[in-house]
Every structure is written in structure tokens, then in C-alpha cells.
Amino acid sequence: MRMRPLTLVVICSAALLTAGVLPAAATGAPSPTSAQEGTVSAADLLAKVTGCSQLSNGKYRTDEETSATIPVCGKNGAVFWKADMDIDCDGQRSSKCNEDTDPWYQDDTAFHQSDGKPLKADSLPYVVVPSSSSIWNYSGAGIKGGGVVAVIYDNKVEYAVVGDTGPTKIIGEASYATAKALGIDPDPESGGTDSGVTYILFKNSQVSPLENHNAAVTLGDRLARQFLRDN
Secondary structure, three states: OOOHHHHHHHHHHHHHOOEEEEEOOOOOOOOOOOOOOOOOHHHHHHHOOOEEEEOOOOOOOOOOOOOOOOEEEEEOOOOEEEEEEEOOOOOOEEEEEEEOOOOOOOOOOOEEEOOEEEEEOOOOOOOEEEHHHHHOOHHHHHOOOOOOOEHHHHHHEEEEEEEEEOOOOEEEEEHHHHHOOOOOOOOOOOOOOOEEEEEEEEEEOOOOOOOHHHHHHHHHHHHHHHHHHOO
């Protein structure tokens, strides 16, 4: 994840059950094609995250130049935050994600595929979590690489995995594939959205292999139904 100065974003825009491990039979990472994944509606999930029991010791910024206003909140079986979405195009190079398409491009991700290679941002829905700091330690909260995330935007639900880590003071970023599936402009330089995205991360969950999106949807749907029952 790169740190995106707000001024640059403005300029560019103007110019342009219980959590567990779910093994999967297949190891591919097909591009998401559904605007609504699983059986749980966005409205039902959002109804459970109207308030905030703050877990973080402080709050996060959405960009370098914004104020710190975003807390990490806790619920039974999950943590969540409501923020913007910047586009992460890091990992394996592709025609959509490379040094030419993304000024902040990095050829690695914090978590890797089962074959040891970095993730593919343009085909795998994944979410970026802030690196552990005095504000919040994601691993201490039961969040791990490959954990399942329900990403909600514009009444759509997309299941993703925890795939990368970012700056210690900034929150609100997901892969090119996540944005595209939700109808958000996935351009890593000028895309994303300034607000309206809810991220619900299910504690102690993990998809195996991490790159299998179908497995993330199956596990995510089960955990989302459990989340509704427990909250």
C-alpha cells in the first residue's frame, strides 16, 4: 500500500457460525463477476454496524492530509470500520497493475499466494489493513492474512481477504478487483471513492488457499450469517 497525498488525489480527480479455515478444492482466483455475493444483504449487515464500540486506541486518517476520524470498532466475531477506498494495485505485474499504470506500484504484498508469489490485485479481491502500531494491532484482534472481509458499498456486498498491510496511520484501501466488483473506479491513480465503504473483518477466519476467491465467498457467506445471529 502506498500513502496517497490528498492534494495529488484531488489533482488527479480533476484531471480525469464461528470463524475457521476453509480449504478449497480449486486454487484459481477468478475475477469477481457478481455485484452481490452470498445470501446476506448489504442492508442486513449495515444494520448491525450502526454504532461503534471503539477498539483502536486512536483514530485513522483516510489520506495523508485528512484529519484522523476513523475508529476501528468491535462486534461479536468481527471488527469493522467505515471509510473511503483507495486502490491497491500492488503484487504481481499485469497489464492493469504495473509501474506505468500506478505511480505508487510495489511488486510485493504483505501476504502471499499458496505458491509463495505476491497476490494479483487486478483479479483477487483483497483489503489492506493498517500495519500494527500503538493505534491498533490487527493480529491481536484476531485478524490475519487470508482472513475474510465483507466489503459493502452502494447496497452491494463483496467478499475479500486480508491481503496487504499499509501505513500505520491510514485506513481505507482495497485491491483493484475489489473496487471493480463494487462498481468503484479501479484506476490506481485517479479511482477509488471518498466515502461510503464499510469493511467488516471476521475474526480468526482464514481462507486456504488465500488466492481462492470462491472459497472466500463460501466462508464469508457463512460467517456473515453467523454475524447476524450473534449481534
